[in-house]
Amino acid sequence: MATEYRTETIFTWGAPPLKFGVGALDEIGFDLGQMGLSRVLIVTDETVSAAGIPQRAAQAMQGAGLKPTIFAGVHVEPTDESLREAADFARDTEWDGFVAIGGGSSIDTAKAINLLTTNPGDLMDYVNKPVGGGKAPTEPLKPLVAVPTTAGTGSESTAMCILDVLALRVKTGISHPRLRPVLAVVDPLTTLTVPPHVTAATGLDVLCHALESYTARHYESYARRRPEQRAVYVGSNPVSDAFIEKALPLLSRSFRRAVLTGNDLAARTDMMMAASFAGMGFGNAGVHLPHACAYPIAGRVRGYRPPDYPQAEPMVPHGESVSLTAPAAFRFTFPSDPERHLRAAELLDPGAAGSGDPRERLPRAIVSLMRDIGMPNGIGAVGFTDADVPDLVEGTLKQQRILAMAPRDIMPEDLTAIFYHSFQNW
Ligand SMILES: NC(=O)c1ccc[n+]([C@@H]2O[C@H](COP(=O)([O-])OP(=O)(O)OC[C@H]3O[C@@H](n4cnc5c(N)ncnc54)[C@H](O)[C@@H]3O)[C@@H](O)[C@H]2O)c1
Ligand SMILES: [Fe+2]
Missing domain, CATH: 1.20.1090.10 (Dehydroquinate synthase-like - alpha domain)
Known part of the structure; x- marks a missing residue:
């Protein structure tokens, strides 16, 4: 019987479906439509927004009949404070889903928004122990589509959100399979403006x-x-x-x-x-x-x-x-x-x-x-x-x-x- 084994015999592997290639972002309206989403919040930062990438995505979404809103308030390398502020902004509206467009900072912020607007309690309840409470979400999260614009973190496929807890001067994270995006849209064209x-x-x-x-x-x-x-x-x-x-x-x-x-x-x-x-x-x-x-x-x-x-x-x-x-x-x-x-x-x-x-x-x-x-x-x-x-x-x-x-x-x-x-x- 398997229970007799004293060392691990099982590994798990997970990743969201991937749409990869030049021009993939222009198809995002179609992809979100297939998921039945209409009112979506695009989560991004000011620099990525100034490069016009979220606007390109919003146009593709509008073309497919969706109603996107852009939130460009992501803090580069998120903090507990910046994540709470972002979640407070998002709480005013009932969203069908979220689209993160940016580097790891934007994708992780969207993961936190998704968690905090669908589940009760404070951010620190979910942060990994011993810094936080290490609580698992009890409610399902909304669909999150991730569009990385840096060739970097891989956050579009991970179940992890990283943040700085300012008062403790410590970087830590929240990890739970429900944080994982449901689709990664990876378009190399979005990285041409990265300095x-x-x-x-x-x-x-x-x-x-x-x-x-x-x-x-x-x-x-x-x-x-x-x-x-x-x-x-x-x-x-x-x-x-x-x-x-x-x-x-x-x-x-x-x-x-x-x-x-x-x-x-x-x-x-x-x-x-x-x-x-x-x-x-x-x-x-x-x-x-x-x-x-x-x-x-x-x-x-x-x-x-x-x-x-x-x-x-x-x-x-x-x-x-x-x-x-x-x-x-x-x-x-x-x-x-x-x-x-x-x-x-x-x-x-x-x-x-x-x-x-x-x-x-x-x-x-x-x-x-x-x-x-x-x-x-x-x-x-x-x-x-x-x-x-x-x-x-x-x-x-x-x-x-x-x-x-x-x-x-x-x-x-x-x-x-x-x-x-x-x-x-x-
Ligand atoms: N969740 C995970 O699995 C995971 C893994 C590793 C790192 N991280 C976290 O991700 C964050 C770092 O993310 P990152 O390294 O992708 O960078 P970032 O999101 O912090 O962005 C870095 C800078 O590049 C700019 N930028 C991003 N895309 C651009 C574009 N296309 N054109 C012009 N400028 C652009 C941003 O505005 C920002 O100024 C950190 O907080 C890190 O801890 C998360
Ligand atoms: Fe890393």
Whole structure:
């Protein structure tokens, strides 16, 4: 009998249906009509709105007889405050469904709006424990269609919403299968206006999603779970692996070109495909060390202001923050499965196969990419000093859910070493 197994024998994999390709957004009226939606709220931010993308979608919807309204009040890298404000705006009307148009910030905001306008209680009730109450939604959510305009987060296919809890200076999330969009409409044309630094940062998020989920603890290594205990993130598994093995060569081929020549539609299309594939991978397998370290990096930043981002306050964009410790993190995880790390390095940088210290191959491939696309050289370059390390370690240790997905057990002194080795990556 299956219940006799002490370790896990089952993995789950989920993703919404996907409509992918140049011009896909122009068909969104048809797709929403097929779902029987009429009164829809388009959730976006000011910059994406200024690029005319939500208006293009609204026109397609009106052409199909729908009644769209645009809300362009998304905060880039959402906070508990910005999510509550967005939900308050949406509460005034009875919507048939929601359409998120933008990067992860817009898609995550739409997920929170959907949750908070269909379910009782406050945002913090649903935020993952121990920061929030970890409550599951009791009521069904409305259909949410996600249209990513960055080749980045993969939020269009994940069951996750990430936010900054301002009072606690902590980044955390809400994860539940009901948050997952019902359809992802991915149109590479929408990314032609993404500026170079945002292209670089969001692409590094894709890279880390791919590498972290590929090297995450294998699903069979967990203790056997009952169905109601099985989390959204199950560990690396054959289906997620297959997506990542497709994503990495696309990044290898087109990442540099997408940053340096923003109007190269073929490169943008490869990046969108890589982001979608990586989302389908990590959205089920999970991420580990670089993402865990990224949360305190983003939460405790003081003086860094990246180019091409709108806000006045200091910030380290999500994609940058995950990349800063990646070389040191993968050097640390290498012994857990050398073959897998070498395979990832080969897919990312086929030219480097076979040369030098095997443990350095993946860190070297990541560093080469980061240098070429003009990313900051380590946590020192975004304003951290030696004195910040204990604080960064303490913040990372709070991310136990993510750390548990790492393929090696991690002691506080391991994190200290990873942060020290990440001051300068090259
Ligand atoms: N839910 C998930 O599964 C998941 C996964 C990873 C990250 N995230 C979260 O997503 C957020 C980051 O999202 P992101 O990296 O996609 O970027 P973003 O949504 O924060 O956007 C970054 C910047 O690019 C601009 N922009 C977006 N599309 C544009 C376009 N087509 N043309 C011109 N400008 C454009 C935005 O206005 C913004 O200024 C973070 O809050 C992060 O924590 C969520
Ligand atoms: Fe991410």
